[in-house]
Amino acid sequence: MAGRAKQLPLELINACSNLFQSHIKAIVEGKNPHVTFPFKGIKLPRGTKEHCPFTDLEEVRNSVTIQFLGTPHGNITAHLFNDGTLKTSTMMHQENNRRRExxxxxxxxxxxxxxxxxxxxxxxxxxxxxxxxxxxxxxSTWSIMKKQLEKATAEEEYNRFLQEQAEQRAKAAKK
Incomplete structure (x- = not known):
């Protein structure tokens, strides 16, 4: 694992939920497999309250915005999700661009x-x-698992609809 921040402000840890406290500690200790780069420190620029990211309106998982300071590529801003995964703002914008395309x-x-x-x-x-x-x-009463299942079901139904439309176009093209 890459080198990590040596110290995390205690007030930062204590302000987070227990789940995010453990994710942040794992990052600092070099135990999060999604953080493969060295950094000198972290900040939570949007506070410690979990929220759905505003960058991707199709994301249902809660996250905190985390900023990695002093990486080899400058500061990196990302969403740390409640399952421990990370998605940078750049990755989210690329996903939005792919959807637009x-x-x-x-x-x-x-x-x-x-x-x-x-x-x-x-x-x-x-x-x-x-x-x-x-x-x-x-x-707010649904678990993240239920939210993800609902999202997956909605996407599956939409993709089936798109497939039906593609079949209609293929049939029309043969006429």
């Missing part, structure tokens, strides 16, 4: 067959998926 590609395909009227139907299906994800994000 997928959306643009679907729009191009749908426009080839305007008589199928697929774009408004897909938009409705997407909005249903996002409503379920938002509900899961906002439901």
């Amino acid at each position: 997928q959306e643009a590609g679907l729009l191009v395909e749908e426009n080839k067959f305007p008589h199928l009227n697929q774009t408004p139907l897909r938009t409705q299906a997407y909005n249903r998926k996002m409503a379920r994800i938002r509900n899961a994000r906002d439901n």
Whole structure:
């Protein structure tokens, strides 16, 4: 494992929930397999209260924003999730960009067959998926496992819908 910060401010640890305390301690001790780079210190720039990340509206896990100071590539800001995994803001933006590219590609395909009227139907299906994800994000009584299951189910239904639309376009192309 890479070198770690030598000391973590006690007030930082004590302000976090027990779960995040253990994740942060594991990072500092070099025991988190997702942190493979050396750093000199950490900060929690958005405080210690867990939240769903604002960068990715499809994420249902809670996180704290953590900043790794003094890495070989400068300071790195990431979301530390309640399962101990990390996702940098850059990674989240790349994921958002990939989704936008997928959306643009679907729009191009749908426009080839305007008589199928697929774009408004897909938009409705997407909005249903996002409503379920938002509900899961906002439901403070659900466990993270239940939230992730609800998100996975919503995504699976949306992907099935996209597959059905692709089959409709393929059928229309043969005519």
